[in-house]
Amino acid sequence: MADFVQVIDPGHGGHDPGATANGLREEDLTLKIALYTRDYIYELYEGVKVYLTRDKDVFVSLSERADFANRLKADHFCSIHINAGGGDGFESFIYSGSYANKSKTNAIRNALHDVIVAETRFKDRGKKEGNLAVLRETNMPAVLTENGFIDNKDDADFLKSDDNLRKIALAHAHGLAKAHGWKPKVKPTSEANPAPKASAGEKVFYRVVAGSFADRKNAEKRVRELKAKGIESFIDEYRA
Ligand SMILES: [Zn+2]
Numbered sequence: 001m002a003d004f005v006q007v008i009d010p011g012h013g014g015h016d017p018g019a020t021a022n023g024l025r026e027e028d029l030t031l032k033i034a035l036y037t038r039d040y041i042y043e044l045y046e047g048v049k050v051y052l053t054r055d056k057d058v059f060v061s062l063s064e065r066a067d068f069a070n071r072l073k074a075d076h077f078c079s080i081h082i083n084a085g086g087g088d089g090f091e092s093f094i095y096s097g098s099y100a101n102k103s104k105t106n107a108i109r110n111a112l113h114d115v116i117v118a119e120t121r122f123k124d125r126g127k128k129e130g131n132l133a134v135l136r137e138t139n140m141p142a143v144l145t146e147n148g149f150i151d152n153k154d155d156a157d158f159l160k161s162d163d164n165l166r167k168i169a170l171a172h173a174h175g176l177a178k179a180h181g182w183k184p185k186v187k188p189t190s191e192a193n194p195a196p197k198a199s200a201g202e203k204v205f206y207r208v209v210a211g212s213f214a215d216r217k218n219a220e221k222r223v224r225e226l227k228a229k230g231i232e233s234f235i236d237e238y239r240a
Pocket of ligand 1: 018
């Protein structure tokens with residue numbers, strides 16, 4: 001199967017700083033969150049290709065951002081912004097018009113929105129619709145997230161911490177993965193489960209893991225592949 005193509009769009013940049021307050025510029029925060037989100041996606045999931053509409057402090061017009069995603073035939077577009085204008089918390093937008101994939105667009109947004117609110121503990125301002133250019137001009141399901149208010153003292157304090165920007169990014173990665181059904185990368189067993197120490201009279205056995213699958217069919221396929229290579233294996237079901 002072809003890789004899932006995820007476009008991430010850090011709002012503003014270059015001569016357009018976006019909202020500014022409390023010593024912060026929206027363009028800097030959105031870029032960091034987008035870069036961290038890409039890192040987390042590559043670290044945690046397989047079968048995904050991430051493209052950013054900008055990866056440095058440059059100006060890109062709204063239509064160029066949408067065209068970029070359309071040319072890539074991206075599967076999903078996620079625009080990252082910071083709010084301003086009096087308020088606090090998190091809100092997300094999908095395009096308000098009527099269009100073919102609106103229910104799918106909304107379902108993806110809902111999953112992403114809920115994960116971000118749960119993981120960041122931002123106040124939930126709600127799931128909204130708007131006539132925003134990047135949402136209107138993209139051909140694929142698209143969402144825009146507004147991650148706190150730059151002109152709210154508490155939100156700005158939260159956004160001043162790099163750890164919190166990473167938290168917002170990780171929440172985007174988790175939320176997109178949940179929404180799109182991305183497959184987690186399998187960590188080597190030694191990392192996930194350090195070898196247990198044997199206590200007196202106990203024997204330690206070493207199990208060789210050659211894959212971990214959400215779908216039994218894929219596990220069966222792996223067993224067949226190993227068998228074709230002369231390696232006997234079996235499926236061990238576990239629940240997590
Ligand atoms: Zn913005």
